[in-house]
Amino acid sequence: MPIASPILAQAPEWLDIAGIAVFAASGALAAARAKQTLVTFAFFAVATGVGGGTLRDLLINAPVFWMVNSAALAACLIVALLVWMTPVHWWRPRALDWFDAIGLAAYAVYGASKALAYGIPPLPAAMMGVVTGCCGGIIRDVLAGEPSILLRPEIYVTAAALAAGLFVGLTLLGASLPVAAGIGVAAGFALRALAIVRRLGLPTYGR
DSSP states (O other): OOOOOSSSOOOOHHHHHHHHHHHHHHHHHHHHHTTOOHHHHHHHHHHHHHHHHHHHHHHTTOOOHHHHOTHHHHHHHHHHHHHHHSOGGGSOTTHHHHHHHHHHHHHHHHHHHHHHHTTOOHHHHHHHHHHHHHHHHHHHHHHHTOOOGGGSOBSSHHHHHHHHHHHHHHHHTTOOHHHHHHHHHHHHHHHHHHHHHHTOBOOOSOO
16 A cells, blocks of 8 residues: 655545535435435435545555545435435526536545545646546436536536646645645636536537
8 A cells, every 4th residue: 555645745634525525415416306215315425425536545545535434424425315305496407517516626636635645646646636526426427317527528527637737736836735725626616617607618529
């Protein structure tokens, strides 16, 4: 198992829990759209909340986080229950997109931070941020039977890459963890929010 870097500390755990919670909410909202049972709400919330982080931990050879700390699973289940108990009119049609945007930015930064702390080089560490931020949403879409966000030109992975890349770059330049994390999360969320509001997308292949 890689030893955590003595130079690069890991981003605070609250950023991890925040990303998990909002991703879990997006999973529960996907279940709500399909008018599913509470059990399905919980399953969607857990799979969406921990999916990206699980893949990240397996790739960087770290202990899978929710197997050693039950806070992540508890957060997912609590969020699923809260969404289940709220009236449907509370949730606007694009609420899922906004929860997903927050989770994408926060989780991308945390994923890159954890990879750096485990001694992963900067470029792969940034990629681990993208994996952490994007894979939960991909799992959610597959479970819900919806077209994956990756198959739409709307900016998504690019926002995760911006968040993770900025965090890694600023950290290497000597910025403190709170500053680097704050800028990374803000930039990633801003880009994704702009894509949601303006329906911005990358150019597709074609002649």
